[in-house]
Amino acid sequence: MERLRPTVPNEDDDRLLSPEELEAFFRESNAKAGPGREPDWEEHLAAMSESRLQGTVEA
Numbered sequence: 001m002e003r004l005r006p007t008v009p010n011e012d013d014d015r016l017l018s019p020e021e022l023e024a025f026f027r028e029s030n031a032k033a034g035p036g037r038e039p040d041w042e043e044h045l046a047a048m049s050e051s052r053l054q055g056t057v058e059a
Helices: 011-015 019-033 041-058
Strands: none
Touching: none
16 A cells, blocks of 8 residues: 655745756865875774773773
8 A cells, every 4th residue: 555645845945946946056165175194994993992992991
């Protein structure tokens, strides 16, 4: 059985950005991020593990 959902007006629809505005937003955000790169997953895991170990030693 298929469920039907009524269309409900969404007041946010008027505030949605166009593709050009989104592209400008992400360009600006990337420029603010500064130099460097995002760590890979293994680096994230190592940082989390180190943080947990420091917490258990200091506690």
